[in-house]
Structure formats: C-alpha cells, structure tokens
Amino acid sequence: MSLLAAATLALFVAIVLLLIRLFSGPTLYDRVLAVNSIGTKIVVVLALVGFLMDRPDFADVALLYALINFVATIAILKFFRYRSFQISLVKPEGEKKRGAQ
Amino acid sequence: MIYVLGLATALVLLWLGMSGVFEPLVLGLGVVSVIIAIALAIRLDLKDRESSPYHRIFAFLLYTPYLIGEIVKANITVLKAIMSPELDIEPSLVKVKSTCRSDLAKVIFANSITLTPGTVTLRVDDDIMLVHGLYEADAQPEAFEEMDRRSSLAGDGPSTRKGKA
Amino acid sequence: MTEVLDTVIAAVLSEGWRHWVGSILCLIGAVSTVIAAVGVLRFPDFYTRLHAASVTDTLGALTLLAGMALLAPGIFIVIKMILIGLFLVLTGPTSAHAIANAAYTAGLEPLIGKFRDLKDEDEGESENG
Known part of the structure; x- marks a missing residue:
C-alpha cells in the first residue's frame, strides 16, 4: 500500500513538471499537449486514490474522466482552428487547404 | 440484424461488468439503457459491416x-x-x-x-x-x-x- | 528436480506473486511517468515534446493500470481497469495525432536534422495558429 502512495506522489511530481510546461508555453499546442497529458495522469491518480482509500467507486470516476479528457482536447483544438464549435468536421477538404497556407 | 445482435451482446456484457449488481431494479434499468443505445445506433446507421467489424x-x-x-x-x-x-x-x-x-x-x-x-x-x-x-x-x-x-x-x-x- | 518444480507451482498458485508483479509494474509506471515529464520540459521543440508525452500515455499509464489490476481484490475492479486502459489506448493516439495535425496544419515548422546546442533553439513561433 505504501508503494501505491509513493506512485501517487510520483504522479503529482510529474503533474507539477507538466504545469511548468503548461504555463511557460511557448506555443498554444504545447499547452494543449500539457493539458492532455495532465488529464491522463489525473485518470491514473483517481484510480490510485480509489485503491488507497479502499473505495473502488473511484474507478468509475476515472473511466468517465478518461472519456471527458479526450473530448475536451478535441474541442479545444477544434475551437482554436475554426474559432467556432459549429463547423462540421465531416467536410474538411476546403477548410484544410485554407488552413494549410 | 447480426450486427444489432452483436452490439446488444457487447452492451449487455458492458453493463454487467460495470455494475456487478444483480437486483431486478438495476437489471431493468440496464435493459432500458441497452434498448435506448441500440435505438440510437440504428438511427445513426451504425449497424453495417464497416462500423462494427466483429469479423x-x-x-x-x-x-x-x-x-x-x-x-x-x-x-x-x-x-x-x-x-x-x-x-x-x-x-x-x-x-x-x-x-x-x-x-x-x-x-x-x-x-x-x-x-x-x-x-x-x-x-x-x-x-x-x-x-x-x-x-x-x-x-x-x-x-x-x-x-x-x-x-x-x-x-x-x-x-x-x-x-x- | 521435482521439489524445485513443486515450489515453482506453489509460488505461482499462491497470492504472493501477484503482489510482487503488481508492485513492480506500478513502480515502473511511476518512474517512467516522471522521466517522461522531465522529457516534456527538456526537449527543444513541440514535436519532440509530443514524443516524450506519448511515453506517459503508453508505458506509464498502462503499466500502472496493469499493476493495479494485478493488485485488485475483486474481479469488477479488474474489469474497470481493463476498460480504462482500453479507452486510453483508443483515445491517446487519436488526440496525439489531432494535436500534431493541428500544429502542422497551422504552419508550426518542426526542427529537422541533428540537434546540437540547447542555446540556439529557435522555435517556429505561431501563437494560436
């Protein structure tokens, strides 16, 4: 059990290191990458905390967080590419050409 | 039709594996959820060979x-x-x-x-x-x-x- | 010979090996996660940082989840750990590809060629594409 506590602490150290990258940038994509990576670690931390506190319900929370993290990453990227949530992603041909220049 | 059956099997297994409770009320809720999910999948045309590659x-x-x-x-x-x-x-x-x-x-x-x-x-x-x-x-x-x-x-x-x- | 075989079989059948293997997997996962976070801080440009971050998504998170599944007391926790790992495997590369594709489409140029000195790094600065 103490090993799981040590693993949780190590994950917190990793999250702090990624927070430095999140605040120092330098581009938008570095920040999105840091947010996505922190989300993955939060999922694992939730599962670990569920183990440590003997409450297996936390695994459900971790499962949901994994899904929401993915959707949030895609939503952020879509918003900063099109500046809108309402553009359909199904017909990307013309948009891709315009964005590539 | 066989894809709808495969989807139903997967959903039932998912519900039973996630809940782990075998009381009538919870099982009934599971049946309702599975039926709603299958109805949505049929409405979205997600029941053909390409979108469910069980083979x-x-x-x-x-x-x-x-x-x-x-x-x-x-x-x-x-x-x-x-x-x-x-x-x-x-x-x-x-x-x-x-x-x-x-x-x-x-x-x-x-x-x-x-x-x-x-x-x-x-x-x-x-x-x-x-x-x-x-x-x-x-x-x-x-x-x-x-x-x-x-x-x-x-x-x-x-x-x-x-x-x- | 048979005594050795008997002790091996007894070790496999007892609960002890699960504890040991699970602990070692958790340790590997935690250490590699920290190393990958150091890599995200250390690498010179966005695309190389992406490689470092994908270490955490695969080796770090998956070995930690596998270790927890081996340490789990009941079958339902094992199922949930497997499901979390499955979602991470499905969504991790997809979001990594989405970030990389968005950065490349927005014109962020990757550093190409042998990387020599940390000081003369010039990154293709294109804030919010």
Whole structure:
C-alpha cells in the first residue's frame, strides 16, 4: 500500500513538471499537449486514490474522466482552428487547404 | 440484424461488468439503457459491416502481442534519449507509403505508428502518411514495412486484391 | 528436480506473486511517468515534446493500470481497469495525432536534422495558429 502512495506522489511530481510546461508555453499546442497529458495522469491518480482509500467507486470516476479528457482536447483544438464549435468536421477538404497556407 | 445482435451482446456484457449488481431494479434499468443505445445506433446507421467489424477481432488479437513488443522497444529508446546528459536527438520528417486498403487497416496502421513513442503521424493523405520521428535512423520508410504488413493483415485480412476501399 | 518444480507451482498458485508483479509494474509506471515529464520540459521543440508525452500515455499509464489490476481484490475492479486502459489506448493516439495535425496544419515548422546546442533553439513561433 505504501508503494501505491509513493506512485501517487510520483504522479503529482510529474503533474507539477507538466504545469511548468503548461504555463511557460511557448506555443498554444504545447499547452494543449500539457493539458492532455495532465488529464491522463489525473485518470491514473483517481484510480490510485480509489485503491488507497479502499473505495473502488473511484474507478468509475476515472473511466468517465478518461472519456471527458479526450473530448475536451478535441474541442479545444477544434475551437482554436475554426474559432467556432459549429463547423462540421465531416467536410474538411476546403477548410484544410485554407488552413494549410 | 447480426450486427444489432452483436452490439446488444457487447452492451449487455458492458453493463454487467460495470455494475456487478444483480437486483431486478438495476437489471431493468440496464435493459432500458441497452434498448435506448441500440435505438440510437440504428438511427445513426451504425449497424453495417464497416462500423462494427466483429469479423476482424480475432485477427486484431493476434496483432496485439507484436504491437506491445514494439511499444516496449520504442519506449526504452525514448527514455534513453530523455535521460542522456547531452541531447543527441535527430528529428526528421518522412513520407511512408502504406499498402493497407480498407479504412480500418489504415486507422490501425496510423494509430500504431502514433502509439509507439518516437514516431507520430502528422497527416494522412489517402495512402501516404507523413511521419515525424525522433531519430532519423528509426523513422526510415523501411522500418515501417513490418508494421504495415501486420496491420494490413489485421485490418484487411489475408485475402489480397480486393480493390481500394 | 521435482521439489524445485513443486515450489515453482506453489509460488505461482499462491497470492504472493501477484503482489510482487503488481508492485513492480506500478513502480515502473511511476518512474517512467516522471522521466517522461522531465522529457516534456527538456526537449527543444513541440514535436519532440509530443514524443516524450506519448511515453506517459503508453508505458506509464498502462503499466500502472496493469499493476493495479494485478493488485485488485475483486474481479469488477479488474474489469474497470481493463476498460480504462482500453479507452486510453483508443483515445491517446487519436488526440496525439489531432494535436500534431493541428500544429502542422497551422504552419508550426518542426526542427529537422541533428540537434546540437540547447542555446540556439529557435522555435517556429505561431501563437494560436
């Protein structure tokens, strides 16, 4: 059990290191990458905390967080590419050409 | 119809595995949820052969041990690159031509490239993939031939010459 | 010979090996996660940082989840750990490809060629594409 506590602490150290990258940038994509990576670690931390506190319900929370993290990453990227949530992603041909220049 | 049955089986197994409670009320709620999910899937036309590839699960299970081996090898390479006192990385962009025909095989191939650390797929144009690699030697097009062959075997099946999907 | 075989079989059948293998897997996962976070801080440009971050998604998170599944007391926790790992495997490369594709489409140029000195790094600065 103490090993799981040590693993949780190590994950917190990793999250702090990624927070430095999140605040120092330098581009938008570095920040999105840091947010996505922190989300993955939060999922694992939730599962670990569920183990440590003997409450297996936390695994459900971790499962949901994994899904929401993915959707949030895609939503952020879509918003900063099109500046809108309402553009359909199904017909990307013309948009891709315009964005590539 | 057989795809609806497969979806129903998967959903029932998912509900039972997630809840673990076998009381009548909870089971009834599960039946209602499964019916709503299947109705939504039928309304969205997600019941054809392409969107539920149950016939490929076994071939994909044969593909996973190779994928896990590749991931472990590539992880050790990247961890060494991070831990080395002097940065001696050599990033490069390469175009990889895939022989995969169906969309499923292309997805498996591109996701396998991205899942192994050290290589990321930047863009997919039909059957040419733009790959960014951490080391130039590891990211040559010849290095992906084995993975390409195996993922096309997992996604397309061994039968060749079916025309482009 | 048979005694050795008997002790091996007894070790496999007892609960002890699960504890040991699970602990070692958790340890590997935690250590590689921290190393990958150091790599995200240390690498010179966005695309190389992406490689370092994908280490955490595969080796770090998956070995930690596998270790927890081996340490789990009941079958339902094992099922949930497997499901979390499955979602991470499915969504991790997809979001990594989405970030890389968005950066490449927005014109962020990757550093190409042998990387020599940490000081003369010039990154293709294109804030919010």
